[in-house]
Amino acid sequence: MSILRSVVGIGGARDSAASVSRRDAWARRLPLLPAFIYVFLVTQIPFVLTIYYSFFSWNLLKPGSFRFSGLDNYLLLVTDESVRIAIWNTVLLTVSVIAISVILGMAVAMLLNSEIFGKGILRTLMIAPFLIMPTAGALIWKHTLLNPLYGLLPYVLGPLGLGRVDWVGQFPMVTVVIVEVWRWTPFMMLIILAGLQSQNPEVLEAARVDGANAFQSFRRITLPLARPFIELGALLGSLFVVQTYDSIYMLTYGGPGEDTTNIPFLLYKVAFQGYSIGQASAIGVVAVIFTIIIATFALRTLFTIFQVEARR
Amino acid sequence: MRATEGPLRSKVLWSVVGWLVVLVFFFPVLWMWLESLKTEPQAASSPPTIFFVPTLSTFQEVLSGDFPPFFINSAIASIISTFLVLVLGLPAAYALAIRPVKRTQDFLFFFISTRFLPFAASLVPLYLLARDLQLLDNILALILIYTTINLPLGVWLLRSFLLEIPNDLFEAARVDGASFRHEILNIVVPLIAPGLAATSLICLIFSWNEFFYAVNFTSSVAATTPIFLVGFISGRGLFYAKLAAAATVSSLPVLLAGWIAQKQLIRGLTMGAVK
Numbered sequence: 001m002s003i004l005r006s007v008v009g010i011g012g013a014r015d016s017a018a019s020v021s022r023r024d025a026w027a028r029r030l031p032l033l034p035a036f037i038y039v040f041l042v043t044q045i046p047f048v049l050t051i052y053y054s055f056f057s058w059n060l061l062k063p064g065s066f067r068f069s070g071l072d073n074y075l076l077l078v079t080d081e082s083v084r085i086a087i088w089n090t091v092l093l094t095v096s097v098i099a100i101s102v103i104l105g106m107a108v109a110m111l112l113n114s115e116i117f118g119k120g121i122l123r124t125l126m127i128a129p130f131l132i133m134p135t136a137g138a139l140i141w142k143h144t145l146l147n148p149l150y151g152l153l154p155y156v157l158g159p160l161g162l163g164r165v166d167w168v169g170q171f172p173m174v175t176v177v178i179v180e181v182w183r184w185t186p187f188m189m190l191i192i193l194a195g196l197q198s199q200n201p202e203v204l205e206a207a208r209v210d211g212a213n214a215f216q217s218f219r220r221i222t223l224p225l226a227r228p229f230i231e232l233g234a235l236l237g238s239l240f241v242v243q244t245y246d247s248i249y250m251l252t253y254g255g256p257g258e259d260t261t262n263i264p265f266l267l268y269k270v271a272f273q274g275y276s277i278g279q280a281s282a283i284g285v286v287a288v289i290f291t292i293i294i295a296t297f298a299l300r301t302l303f304t305i306f307q308v309e310a311r312r
Numbered sequence: 313m314r315a316t317e318g319p320l321r322s323k324v325l326w327s328v329v330g331w332l333v334v335l336v337f338f339f340p341v342l343w344m345w346l347e348s349l350k351t352e353p354q355a356a357s358s359p360p361t362i363f364f365v366p367t368l369s370t371f372q373e374v375l376s377g378d379f380p381p382f383f384i385n386s387a388i389a390s391i392i393s394t395f396l397v398l399v400l401g402l403p404a405a406y407a408l409a410i411r412p413v414k415r416t417q418d419f420l421f422f423f424i425s426t427r428f429l430p431f432a433a434s435l436v437p438l439y440l441l442a443r444d445l446q447l448l449d450n451i452l453a454l455i456l457i458y459t460t461i462n463l464p465l466g467v468w469l470l471r472s473f474l475l476e477i478p479n480d481l482f483e484a485a486r487v488d489g490a491s492f493r494h495e496i497l498n499i500v501v502p503l504i505a506p507g508l509a510a511t512s513l514i515c516l517i518f519s520w521n522e523f524f525y526a527v528n529f530t531s532s533v534a535a536t537t538p539i540f541l542v543g544f545i546s547g548r549g550l551f552y553a554k555l556a557a558a559a560t561v562s563s564l565p566v567l568l569a570g571w572i573a574q575k576q577l578i579r580g581l582t583m584g585a586v587k
Contacts, residue, residue: 025413025414027492028407028411028412028413029407029413030407031403031404031406031407031492032403032404032407032408032413032419034400034403034404035400035401035403035404035423035463035467036404036419036422038400038459038460038463039422039423039426039460039463039464042434042438042456042457042460043426043429043433043434043460044426045437046433046434046436046437046438046441047429047433047434047437049436049437050433050434050435050436050437053436053437107333108333108334108337111326111329111330111333111334112330114326114330115319115323115326116323116326116327116330117323117324117327118327118331122330122331122334123574124571124574125334125335125337125338126334126337126338127570127571127574127577128337128338128341128567129337129338129340129341130570131517131563131566131567131569131570131571132340132341132344132559132563132566132567133520133521133537133538133541133559133562133563133566134521134523134538135521135523135538135541135542135562136344136538136541136558136559136560136562136563137340137559137563139541139544139545139555139559140340140343140344140347140555140556140559141340143544143552143555144343144344144347144355144552144555144556145340145343149358150355150356150357150358150360150552151360152343152360155358155359155360182337182340185337186337187581190577190578190581191578191581191582191586194578194586194587195586229586232582232585232586236581236582239428242430243430243431243524245523245524246523246524246538249523249527249542250541250542250545253545263432264430264431264432264524267432267435268524268528271435271436271439272528277436277440280435280436281436283432284430284432284433284434284435284436285433287430287432287433288429288430288432288433290430291428291429291430295425295428298428299421299424299425
């Protein structure tokens with residue numbers, strides 16, 4: 001019945017780790033070390049270097065331009081308008097994509113959890129958008145679905161007066177949100193569906209017998225049960241969506257102007273078009289701080305789920 | 313009579329709703345396939361061509377052109393990095409599950425936190441390092457980076473599978489005096505073969521679709537499949553069918569892997585938390 005397992009904490013430790021001798025402790029640690037050292041070297045040392053570079057002014061194209069500049073890069077972040085725009089775009093994109101895809105994902109999960117024909121096939125078809133290569137998906141949307149001349153959508157929406165809409169040009173952020181929602185709804189659906197399937201159908205049946213209507217049983221039974229799964233999906237999803245780069249690169253290239261430039265794309269522009277290593281590093285540090293804030297909530301939720309499960 | 317009719321009617325109704333909603337989501341994929349089977353004039357016609365005689369000529373054109381090297385690079389980067397994840401990850405998962413080290417939780421926390429460290433955190437130094445080591449446009453750089461991206465996930469997932477093995481099996485082996493290597497190869501690997509397969513598939517999905525490092529660390533020699541698609545960004549000329557065919561072939565491995573591993577997909581995406 002329980003579909004969550006206590007991966008962390010209780011149930012994890014099989015021997016009492018405190019009672020083992022020193023030699024044994026090293027024998028135990030040894031298998032862990034290669035992976036630990038590898039991940040440490042490739043993620044932590046570069047991050048320390050990023051912090052270090054963020055205090056220097058350095059243009060890769062100008063040899064000898066490497067010099068200490070104190071907090072200049074950070075001051076520039078505060079005063080530079082494109083940074084503010086990028087932060088706003090990141091928040092706007094992440095919040096709207098997660099909110100919409102959670103709602104749609106919940107709806108689809110409930111459909112797939114009800115008594116309907118062909119559930120297995122529907123689930124299989126539904127996860128396809130998540131599996132399609134993001135760069136490929138973005139281009140298919142841009143060229144074959146949304147193109148104002150040859151695209152299918154303007155043609156279909158023609159009778160509604162939306163026939164000649166240049167989606168990518170006129171509504172760039174809406175376009176990016178649509179494509180990302182298309183991609184992330186299946187992800188939310190999968191996680192929420194797993195939550196719904198752990199529900200005992202007899203409880204709903206009992207509520208129905210007791211005279212609860214559909215809305216009441218949704219609010220009082222289904223939603224509370226699905227909540228931890230919704231939170232988990234939303235938080236894991238945000239950690240990915242905050243980093244959106246593929247579809248922006250393919251759909252709008254951050255434009256027009258800076259209308260769809262988010263933090264990762266700004267970083268790309270500063271590092272690989274401006275070659276400002278110090279400035280890019282400062283953006284990197286800020287991005288990490290943002291991510292740590294979200295990740296803290298994500299991990300707390302993850303651990304809460306494990307603990308709730310462990311208590312059962 | 314009514315009691316049986318009512319549920320059936322509502323079942324049919326909800327089935328129709330369900331199919332419509334799911335088909336809306338699946339439609340872009342279907343449309344990609346349809347476009348790939350058209351000729352270029354058919355693919356870029358207004359109004360869109362709905363009825364046509366399917367042809368595989370565009371696939372032939374793509375596969376006989378400059379596409380295959382990109383595909384092969386993707387395969388090399390994905391397969392080797394996945395192999396490295398298993399080789400490094402399985403012993404680590406063992407140390408965190410079967411005979412847990414002290415501070416197991418801290419290690420788990422460390423691994424997972426690196427998975428969520430944005431690429432912004434290490435991009436610049438890694439780029440400079442790759443440049444200095446002559447690893448730019450070298451598939452080795454992508455292999456090492458993809459191993460880093462997937463290793464935390466691999467450790468968590470493999471551990472979640474290892475925890476399912478009954479402890480008695482290991483104790484019996486230890487009583488018999490089995491070495492660590494023996495224990496891993498003769499007990500662990502056969503028992504968690506499904507877990508190894510699931511972990512591999514998840515790693516393959518992430519590394520196959522990876523774009524950020526691929527586009528910034530490679531240019532021609534080591535460029536992977538998503539980079540081939542970059543050539544289709546600007547919209548000049550008749551290229552929709554070719555784009556659709558290239559997108560279809562590029563997406564095929566992950567689509568198939570994901571469909572085959574459907575049951576494990578959710579487990580992989582939630583680090584083993586949701587089964």
